[in-house]
Amino acid sequence: MSLSPRQKAGREAEQQALEHLRAQGLSLLAQNWLCKRGELDLVMLEGDTVVFVEVRYRLHAQWGGALASIDARKREKLVMAAQYFLIKEARWAQHPCRFDVVALEGTGTQATRLNWIRNAFDS
Template sequence: MARFSACRTAAINSKSETGRAAEAQARSHLERNGLRLLAQNWLCRRGELDLVMLDGDTVVFVEVRYRRHNGWGGALESVDARKRERLTLAAQHFLQQESRWSRSPCRFDVVAIGPGQNTELNWLQNAFET
């Protein structure tokens, strides 16, 4: 049993390290494009916001998605309706807690990072617009 737990812990640590690396890559890309970090891995009872950034006067809630393989669908496709709802609720909570940003325009972006040696980064702005 201990052996299974150690293997599972190693897999979880590896996954979280990969997630942190993807978030760092996304953050660096966004900062090179003029966005400024407000918060990273912001947690509340509603969920987590990977990156909260400022683009001019617009608060940008950024979901970072990484997929090691495209077999289960790509990174962009992994942001389904349930995930969008959780992000929206977390963003509302952020704006309630950080009242200085509550009157700013807001948008939701997704940064999708695909598999491979030359990991492709796809930044989709206004990802939740219909």
């Protein structure tokens, strides 16, 4: 199965985000974790905290850019997928959790701008 150019760009952005987070000391628990509730791009561990990371890539910031592309419906899907992950991967269920977003913008295999937002869903 070959990926569309859009899917390929998304996978490259995920890889760039993963490398950045690993360089910051996080370790990978799961990547592209699928369930009936949706998909979790990256599930990382920082200390004892399980970090659910949504990776968003946009070519440019027009129309709000990568971060603005996460609406209430998307947040709800991510929360439900994370809850399902914690049920299926029960060893992580008692750990503190948070939702981060890595927003990438730019062109080519390395986005020109990477913005890591911790606790992105906290108001």
